[in-house]
Amino acid sequence: MKLRRIFSLSLGVVLAVLVYIIPIGNIPPLAKRCLSIFVIAAVFWVTEAVPLYVTSFIVLLLEAILLRSPKFSYKIFVSPFFSPVIILFLGGYILSSGLHKYRIDRILARKILGIFGTRPALITLGIMLVTGFLSMWMSNTATTAMMIAVALPIIYSLEKDDKFRKLIILAIPFAANLGGMATPIGTPPNAIAFAAIKELDKTSSMTFLNWMKFAFPISILLLIMAWVVLLIFFKPKEKNYKFNIEVRVKIRWQTKVVSITTVITILLWLTSFFHHVPSGIVALLPPIIFLSSGILDVNDFRSIGWDVLMLLGGGLSLGVAMSKTGLSSWVISQINFQSLPTFFSMGMISTITVAMSSFMSNTATTNLLMPIVTKIPTIIPIDAAISTALAASVAMILPISTPPNAIAYGSNEIKVKDMIKAGAVITVVSLIILVLLGIIINKAR
Template identity: 35%
Template sequence: MSAAQGNTLRAALVAVVCVLAALAAGLQVFASSGLGAAGHVALALCVVAATLWISEALPLFVTSLLVLLGCLTWLAPSLRGAGRAIDDAAFLAPFFSDTILLFFGGFALSAALQRVHLDEALARAILERAGTSPRRVVFALLGTTAFLSMWLSNTATAAMMMALAVPIARTLPPENRWRIALLLAVPLGANLGGLGTPIGSPPNAIAMEALARIDARPSFLAWMALGIPGVLVMCTLAGGLLVRFYRDGEPELRLPPAPAAATHRTARARLTLLVASATALLWLTGDLHGWSAGTVGLACAISLFGSGLLAPTELRALPWEVLLLMGGGLCLGRAVELSGLASWALAQTPIATLGPTGAVVLFGGAAALLSALMSNTAAANLVLAVVLGLEELPREPILVAVAFACSLSMPLPVSTPPNAMAFASGEVSARDLVKIGTATTVLGLLLFFTTAPLWWRLIGPLFRAAS
């Protein structure tokens, strides 16, 4: 079958699923089990969104806008017809929520740091101290990428670190297996670093928004207290796997020379560093000054663009498609909640009998499986929307588990942008990515599910302090 035929078949299947979902909503096929008209509409929107997000028949952000359109033109009238006083703002607000502002500020800060090459300067400073041992350089690449990924886009971090890792790897003979380990350290670090902070990955921020909806408002620092230990443990284990799988003698490595222009030492760079430091400090001290993480992100963006550290043209270069994707997912979550779909779906299954630990494993596993096949942002949106309807069980640990499971899922070359970058380098085979990605995913999930109850007893109160 040719690529064109495959695309045609995929489009046809997507169209069939979407039509059937709309038809089922119109006929209210689950009315006998208690699902109302609005619930049927929300279910149809979920099926259509999931189908389009998995198939990528449309750009991901277009699907998010389609969700918004469906909520405004189909779900809202259905809710009003049932006597609910629903304003369109309920579905528009997620696109400019605190979560979106948090990531908007994070993206602006990332762009400013990259403009003056402060991120590259930090990476080089760390790698220069790693020496020439392949083992030490593997761990240095892994740790540096993970640290940067906590604060910057994991895609941008992976792109920058791959630019450093490829020349280092190419100082070795083509047949030396350390080359593979060096390059795989970058996507692993970028994926795992996202666990560490609320801005480390979109699923984290979406989970923070969901936690706020149930009046659990963890601070930026509280999330770090939960996530940083996971990053440290998983990076250590992932580095150990890389060394075990790809050890090949003890050759000497060399870091390629730095570019001649030292833009990270200019006055602009120092001012950028000042804004970045102030932003990080405000994020970490939210309990003291009372600003939300999104408010701090907004102040950061205003400072960067208002001071000229970022030009107006650079506003257009920010990844707006990611913000729209997140907004659409949050909007879908509101649809599932307001329509009663979440409560109905949970009433059809014995979720409450599983207990908190069983629910963590069930929803975390589902999130990891979906994230392997589709955008982890889209997967988090779908699963978190259902978890919000769980009123019989403590939802805080389940929401956090879903976010972590999305970040830990990296078994395929297409699972995350950093994986795809490593594969696109031409130095790493799909088989290598699947082997190390699957091993890291399985090990991470097993470790998380077995240690989460104990760790949550220690850190969990921080997530309920404001409730």
């Protein structure tokens, strides 16, 4: 075992034990125990001392042992692991798996890219729009990997010193990060916010479509901003480029079924105001169709992102624990938010989210922050949930900030400083835009 891992594990345990035994003001006893669990989860999620999803299991185990109470059963901590939002994500993964297996994502990408002409700015915009669109429905990581695979022949055909190479390779992860903001299934932090909103307000009108109504325009706005920033930093050598983007389409019955199911599922997600079937239930359609028809087999089912689903489950479970034990309210009561203006609080939570998710998993960041930020008295909980989720997606300064960034960096086409200079500007401008939009929406209410 590496020394760093031993240190991280020890640090988590020691800090959690210290929190458990040291008297802390007026904190309720169960909330104090929950704080210990929170501390161990935070240390393990930040340091990745154990795989991220294993921390979720540790959280559940500790909740069941430490938070035993006549007031609630341990089952309330288990149920988030198969909550509607987990089913929604599961459905999204199966959909994504079908699109990927039958190369529909690649066919779509090549077909759309073919219409963006010969000017480098437009080609880049095309790449970013296609990546952004696909990452709305597929995982950001899978979209980036697929788009880079599509773009590599283009990149390799360019001269070594042509900045267009860097432009393309950076445009893909940034577009995937930003595109994922647009739908509740685009990226796990959205799902966490979606679940939190439903939990906070059982009568909430937050639906798949309602999420897209605000997140989609923001995502497009940030995509265009990122495109402009990248074009400023990485000016292509030529005014026109001619690429041969080959589209070889072999339509099989499976391709047709996957395509039709995808369209129907998305339409059902967008029209829940009409049929009132929850999006989590609609998400069962792709698994039922793909797995019963043999389009996907048990190996495909086994290979979907179960680790991410468990990570999500752990975060949701921790949120339930923090809320039920009163820890969230206690933490918030320790800070005098009433004296802080709303815009300051909004700015603060978004900045903290960006800072944390620049160095650690976006999902883990959102898992830790969501139960706290939604209790801030001066911010409407829904606004706080959305701000946190969206802010988690705009952190893209370093190669380790997001898996898409890491994939792009792994290509050896860019240096860390290339990613930092463009990523920092995009992150900061996105953050400012998100905070300003948050304030405007808050004031308009």
